[in-house]
Amino acid sequence: MATKLIPKELAKKPDRLSPGHRLCAGCAAPIVVRQMLAAIDDPVVLANATGCLEVATTIYPYTAWRVPWIHNAFENAASTIAGVETAYRSLVRQGKIPERNVKFIAFGGDGGTYDIGFQALSGALERGHQFLYVCYNNEAYMNTGIQRSGATPLGAHTTTSPAGTVVPGKQQMRKDLTAIIAAHDIPYVAQAAPTQWKDLMEKTRKAVNCGGPAFLNVLASCNRGWRHETYETLEITQLAVDTCYWPLYEVENGVWRLTYKPKEKLPVEEWLKRQGRFRHLFRPENRHLIDELQAEVDRRWERLLFLCGEK
Amino acid sequence: MSKYEALTGDQAVATAMRQINPDVVAAYPITPQTETVEFFAEYVANGEVTTDFICVESEHSAMSACVGASAAGARVMTATSSQGLALMWEIVYIAASYRCPIVMSLVNRALSGPINIHCDHSDVMGARDSGWIILFSENNQEAYDNVIQAVRIAEHPDVLLPVMVCQDGFITSHSMERVEVYDDADVKAFVGIYRPERSLLDVDSPMTYGALHFYDYYYESKRQQAEAMEHARRVIPEVTEEFNRKFNRNYGLFEAYRLDDADVAVVVANSTAGTAKIVVDSLRAQGLKVGLLKPRVFRPFPAKELAEALRHLKAIAVMDRSIAFGYLNGAGPLFIELTAALALHGVHVPIADYVFGLGGRDIKPSEIESVYRDMLRVAETGRVERLVTPLSVRE
Numbered sequence: 125m126a127t128k129l130i131p132k133e134l135a136k137k138p139d140r141l142s143p144g145h146r147l148c149a150g151c152a153a154p155i156v157v158r159q160m161l162a163a164i165d166d167p168v169v170l171a172n173a174t175g176c177l178e179v180a181t182t183i184y185p186y187t188a189w190r191v192p193w194i195h196n197a198f199e200n201a202a203s204t205i206a207g208v209e210t211a212y213r214s215l216v217r218q219g220k221i222p223e224r225n226v227k228f229i230a231f232g233g234d235g236g237t238y239d240i241g242f243q244a245l246s247g248a249l250e251r252g253h254q255f256l257y258v259c260y261n262n263e264a265y266m267n268t269g270i271q272r273s274g275a276t277p278l279g280a281h282t283t284t285s286p287a288g289t290v291v292p293g294k295q296q297m298r299k300d301l302t303a304i305i306a307a308h309d310i311p312y313v314a315q316a317a318p319t320q321w322k323d324l325m326e327k328t329r330k331a332v333n334c335g336g337p338a339f340l341n342v343l344a345s346c347n348r349g350w351r352h353e354t355y356e357t358l359e360i361t362q363l364a365v366d367t368c369y370w371p372l373y374e375v376e377n378g379v380w381r382l383t384y385k386p387k388e389k390l391p392v393e394e395w396l397k398r399q400g401r402f403r404h405l406f407r408p409e410n411r412h413l414i415d416e417l418q419a420e421v422d423r424r425w426e427r428l429l430f431l432c433g434e435k
Numbered sequence: 436m437s438k439y440e441a442l443t444g445d446q447a448v449a450t451a452m453r454q455i456n457p458d459v460v461a462a463y464p465i466t467p468q469t470e471t472v473e474f475f476a477e478y479v480a481n482g483e484v485t486t487d488f489i490c491v492e493s494e495h496s497a498m499s500a501c502v503g504a505s506a507a508g509a510r511v512m513t514a515t516s517s518q519g520l521a522l523m524w525e526i527v528y529i530a531a532s533y534r535c536p537i538v539m540s541l542v543n544r545a546l547s548g549p550i551n552i553h554c555d556h557s558d559v560m561g562a563r564d565s566g567w568i569i570l571f572s573e574n575n576q577e578a579y580d581n582v583i584q585a586v587r588i589a590e591h592p593d594v595l596l597p598v599m600v601c602q603d604g605f606i607t608s609h610s611m612e613r614v615e616v617y618d619d620a621d622v623k624a625f626v627g628i629y630r631p632e633r634s635l636l637d638v639d640s641p642m643t644y645g646a647l648h649f650y651d652y653y654y655e656s657k658r659q660q661a662e663a664m665e666h667a668r669r670v671i672p673e674v675t676e677e678f679n680r681k682f683n684r685n686y687g688l689f690e691a692y693r694l695d696d697a698d699v700a701v702v703v704a705n706s707t708a709g710t711a712k713i714v715v716d717s718l719r720a721q722g723l724k725v726g727l728l729k730p731r732v733f734r735p736f737p738a739k740e741l742a743e744a745l746r747h748l749k750a751i752a753v754m755d756r757s758i759a760f761g762y763l764n765g766a767g768p769l770f771i772e773l774t775a776a777l778a779l780h781g782v783h784v785p786i787a788d789y790v791f792g793l794g795g796r797d798i799k800p801s802e803i804e805s806v807y808r809d810m811l812r813v814a815e816t817g818r819v820e821r822l823v824t825p826l827s828v829r830e
Contacts, residue, residue, distance in 0.1 A: 167638035168638075169507075169635060169636065169638065171503065178647070179647050182643050182645075182646035182647050183646070183647050183649065184646040184647060184648045184649075184652045185646075185652065186646075187643035187646060189641065189643050190641060191638070191641050192635045192636065192637065192638060192641045192642055192643075192644075193641070193642075193643050193644065194503065194506050194635055194643075194644040194645050195644065195645035195646070195647075196499055196502050196503065196526065196529060196645060197499070197525055197526060197529060199495070200495065200496060200499035200526065202496075203491060203495070203496035203497075203499035203500045203503070204499050204500065204502060204503035205503060206489060206491075206496075206499075206500050206503065207459065207461060207489065207499065207500030207501060207502065207503025207504035207505075207506075207507070207511075208503040208504065208506065208507045208635060208636070209503075210459050210461075210487045210489050210500065210503075210504055210509075211458060211459050211487075211503070211504035211505075211507035211508065211509035211511075211636070212507060212636055213487060214458045214459055214485075214486070214487035214504075214509060215458060215507075215508065215509060215636070217485070217487075218458070218485050220458075221508075221636060224638060226636070226638060243492060243493060243496075244492070244493075244495070244496050244499065246492070247491060247492030247493070247496055248496075250492070251489065251490070251491075
């Protein structure tokens with residue numbers, strides 16, 4: 125019997141990521157990781173791309189991981205876990221080790237997933253390895269000090285897309301990676317957020333039990349990069365969901381389904397105005413960028429509603 | 436019972452891989468290594484091995500998957516050439532530092548650019564400080580034999596380092612030669628069963644692999660790697676000795692061909708050594724005291740043994756199949772390392788470098804003979820006229 129997804133039961137489970145790691149106060153990444161790993165009762169083996177989660181949890185001679193964990197490099201979490209998973213299946217098939225129903229999970233930030241690790245991820249998905257790839261998406265290279273990535277939204281200030289007097293932040297829209305991964309026609313793809321914890325945990329369970337490759341894109345605010353107070357992390361994350369900037373949905377065996385529909389779709393401005401990285405957009409000469417971003421959010425939301433059979 | 440088969444160099448390596456039957460092979464095709472991957476894919480398709488073959492989307496992922504599989508306790512092999520090695524560079528270093536006993540066939544091919552698919556040693560020479568054990572092979576038999584030994588060397592508990600086995604692209608990889616293929620059971624018995632001390636898959640005692648090492652621990656980790664390479668100095672001859680006894684071979688750290696009573700010698704690796712032996716025989720027939728030294732173990736570099744083997748000579752020519760740009764007027768890496776080794780061990784013999792065969796340019800016996808003739812003059816005068824000579828190049 126799987127542990128019921130109720131706080132009273134989940135709280136009894138030992139944490140697989142221990143306290144004492146050195147991630148910043150207010151970082152959403154460990155919240156995502158702990159929720160996801162609590163959703164799984166089976167043994168897990170993890171791979172981690174280079175990034176905040178990696179450097180802050182394994183400063184030798186310490187480790188915060190109470191489960192097997194490997195870091196190889198930045199762009200190869202998917203191919204590394206593919207090697208681990210293949211070794212497992214091979215050794216089990218040959219009778220060299222017992223079958224333990226082990227779940228294989230790779231964690232990467234958006235830099236390691238949308239950008240530099242994209243090829244390795246695409247290849248591993250196509251080959252059909254049984255693993256879950258999780259992108260904890262804070263929308264920039266936060267580990268190296270907030271540089272733009274393919275996940276950084278239009279207009280955001282980063283240190284490589286600074287809001288200057290001539291160029292007001294990032295000039296391009298973010299890549300729709302979840303849809304790109306869905307186009308790989310793997311058994312399970314979903315978008316999630318740690319504020320909707322039950323939704324995230326249910327998706328995690330589906331993902332690790334889908335019998336093939338799975339992908340979860342989880343929005344994970346970085347208060348250092350997004351520029352907000354540490355206690356605002358979840359509130360601001362939920363605003364991304366309620367403005368439909370970050371819709372929660374899943375694609376299960378090719379069937380798109382919305383898993384959360386805000387009662388009232390808020391203007392994207394409600395999310396933007398809470399973050400210092402968008403402050404310059406509220407100057408009169410830059411307001412058009414907010415309109416453009418809103419139009420993009422609306423367009424993507426409408427398309428999603430259509431794909432999910434809601435329209 | 437062993438039997439003789441006509442095999443290309445790539446096929447000889449694939450045959451060794453079939454007999455070793457690793458748990459995981461992750462590889463990506465690249466000329467001139469491709470045949471190895473093709474043959475191995477056939478063995479998998481026909482159930483001749485129990486290996487899980489990951490046909491990855493790049494060499495970077497090939498080595499990444501190898502590291503993951505090796506950390507998970509599997510016996511792991513791969514193969515590549517040139518640009519493939521260059522693409523996996525980052526993970527080549529990581530494989531060594533994580534002490535993954537991966538065995539890789541490296542079919543030597545010139546690095547781009549300009550793009551070229553033929554043999555030289557620029558690929559392996561760039562990896563000489565990567566922490567891998569490096570073995571050279573003159574011919575198909577040696578490539579086959581080296582791959583089998585590499586498994587034992589890599590997995591030795593005092594070593595635990597990856598090994599790359601080199602052979603010359605096209606020259607041996609695509610030439611059919613007579614190869615003595617040992618009985619499957621004998622190879623299986625020789626390589627034994629891999630029992631890793633630790634595994635990432637041990638979910639009951641979880642391990643963290645690849646933790647961040649700052650300045651307070653990084654150097655200690657590197658020192659352990661350096662020590663492992665020193666242990667390999669002892670382990671390689673042990674494994675080779677056992678192999679020689681079992682399979683009736685005569686391998687050492689290097690091969691000294693008619694060297695003992697020679698006045699002058701050429702030092703050259705891989706297939707060109709075979710050509711040079713013909714030249715040695717022909718010059719010997721003329722009464723000239725010439726010999727050959729063919730390196731087999733390049734990492735760890737047997738500096739002392741090489742110096743002792745060359746101490747009695749009156750002139751030495753190194754033949755390099757790649758350039759160490761910026762060192763000395765187009766000289767090659769083998770020359771640099773050998774001159775350092777000789778100096779370190781007090782061997783003061785006139786020495787010169789001949790850089791040849793870049794991008795697969797043919798090296799003819801007559802050209803090798805000209806090198807010997809040069810050296811015979813140096814032996815007489817005691818003076819090297821030209822320290823670095825590019826052989827048969829338009830200038």
